[in-house]
Amino acid sequence: MASAPADRVAAIQAEWRRERPDLDVSPQAVIGRLHRLAARLTAELRVVYERFGLGEGEFDVLAALRRAGAPFERAPGELAAHTMVTTGAMTKRIDRLERAGLVTRRRTAEDGRGRMVALTEAGRRLIDEAFAAHMRNEHRLLGLLAGEEQEALERLLTDWQERLDGGTGHRVEGVEGNG
Amino acid sequence: MASAPADRVAAIQAEWRRERPDLDVSPQAVIGRLHRLAARLTAELRVVYERFGLGEGEFDVLAALRRAGAPFERAPGELAAHTMVTTGAMTKRIDRLERAGLVTRRRTAEDGRGRMVALTEAGRRLIDEAFAAHMRNEHRLLGLLAGEEQEALERLLTDWQERLDGGTGHRVEGVEGNG
DNA sequence: CTATATTAACTTCCATGGAAGCTAGTACCC
DNA sequence: GGGTACTAGCTTCCATGGAAGTTAATATAG
Numbered sequence: 556m557a558s559a560p561a562d563r564v565a566a567i568q569a570e571w572r573r574e575r576p577d578l579d580v581s582p583q584a585v586i587g588r589l590h591r592l593a594a595r596l597t598a599e600l601r602v603v604y605e606r607f608g609l610g611e612g613e614f615d616v617l618a619a620l621r622r623a624g625a626p627f628e629r630a631p632g633e634l635a636a637h638t639m640v641t642t643g644a645m646t647k648r649i650d651r652l653e654r655a656g657l658v659t660r661r662r663t664a665e666d667g668r669g670r671m672v673a674l675t676e677a678g679r680r681l682i683d684e685a686f687a688a689h690m691r692n693e694h695r696l697l698g699l700l701a702g703e704e705q706e707a708l709e710r711l712l713t714d715w716q717e718r719l720d721g722g723t724g725h726r727v728e729g730v731e732g733n734g
Numbered sequence: 735m736a737s738a739p740a741d742r743v744a745a746i747q748a749e750w751r752r753e754r755p756d757l758d759v760s761p762q763a764v765i766g767r768l769h770r771l772a773a774r775l776t777a778e779l780r781v782v783y784e785r786f787g788l789g790e791g792e793f794d795v796l797a798a799l800r801r802a803g804a805p806f807e808r809a810p811g812e813l814a815a816h817t818m819v820t821t822g823a824m825t826k827r828i829d830r831l832e833r834a835g836l837v838t839r840r841r842t843a844e845d846g847r848g849r850m851v852a853l854t855e856a857g858r859r860l861i862d863e864a865f866a867a868h869m870r871n872e873h874r875l876l877g878l879l880a881g882e883e884q885e886a887l888e889r890l891l892t893d894w895q896e897r898l899d900g901g902t903g904h905r906v907e908g909v910e911g912n913g
Numbered sequence: 914c915t916a917t918a919t920t921a922a923c924t925t926c927c928a929t930g931g932a933a934g935c936t937a938g939t940a941c942c943c
Numbered sequence: 944g945g946g947t948a949c950t951a952g953c954t955t956c957c958a959t960g961g962a963a964g965t966t967a968a969t970a971t972a973g
Binding site: 610612640641643644647648651666667668669 | 928929930931932933937938939
Binding site for chain 2: 580622687
């Protein structure tokens with residue numbers, strides 16, 4: 556799942572430069588590495604989820620409920636938006652969690668269409684333990700970077716995301732000057 | 735699919751800090767953002783793949799064959815390793831590509847067990863065009879970062895990946911001094 | 914040479930997620 | 944208050960990928 560010897564991305568770029576010298580494949584150095592690193596980190600995180608019998612999707616749902624605060628409930632559509640999946644996928648995640656006794660479903664009083672998904676006591680205990688383990692795991696992974704590296708990376712990621720959200724493909728403007 | 739107003743990751747951290755003040759959730763600032771940015775970029779790239787009637791997996795296979803150079807062929811197991819999926823997934827990708835007339839399968843002469851997957855002429859034309867479009871797309875996305883930002887990001891991603899591959903969870907050592 | 918182990922690809926089965934349509938409840942308007 | 948539009952969740956169907964087992968070919972030990 557991770558990169559093989561040395562640096563796979565560099566090897567891929569070298570092949571392209573031989574085969575298609577007309578193309579500038581330099582963006583792969585960043586985008587390809589970002590892609591692979593994200594996949595690698597996800598695999599590392601998944602190990603912890605599975606230790607608690609959870610898939611990534613189920614962990615995300617339990618976490619979203621937990622951080623909502625007492626009484627630890629949210630509507631399915633809200634959960635879908637939070638965890639960036641469709642409502643169809645959310646229905647099935649909730650099915651699994653309900654079957655495992657970690658959440659319950661109920662109708663809302665105000666609106667007969669509305670549903671509420673809530674953590675059970677077992678669900679709250681599980682996610683509290685699992686999330687603490689998850690954080691220890693993230694600390695371990697992030698600990699491979701020095702403090703200034705962490706800050707620099709956070710800044711770069713945040714800025715890039717903002718620019719993606721902001722403009723519809725416009726290029727960087729006045730960025731070089733502000734450090 | 736992307737982050738909602740302002741900065742979702744910061745909002746998530748704020749919720750955790752209210753609910754679990756005993757935990758240090760700072761790693762999410764980097765890992766969470768990396769995760770979301772990667773997902774966002776992948777979605778952007780997928781648009782181009784789909785314009786050519788390809789899924790991400792199929793694009794990857796055609797690209798791996800193309801950059802192998804003439805005669806544009808590789809063994810299924812080799813392709814599976816290159817694109818980081820299991821051989822079972824690769825079998826099905828090749829099935830789809832073969833059905834679409836973009837690749838052919840043949841037995842190897844030396845080893846009766848071995849197979850070779852090769853680009854057809856139609857496959858080579860398609861991936862040449864699709865990959866050029868893909869690179870234009872990556873240039874557009876990366877163009878949101880200034881040159882120095884690109885270099886800094888590439889360095890950080892490469893270093894982190896190397897340290898993940900290298901040690902089995904050891905912490906950073908002697909890194910603070912060489913920035 | 915025969916038996917055993919290994920290897921590569923394929924097959925089968927299952928879990929997950931997306932897209933589109935369905936159902937039930939609500940809001941609005943005349 | 945009856946008709947229309949909307950909304951939220953659910954259901955159905957399909958595509959994808961992983962895990963484990965199967966098949967066929969090759970290598971190796973005795």
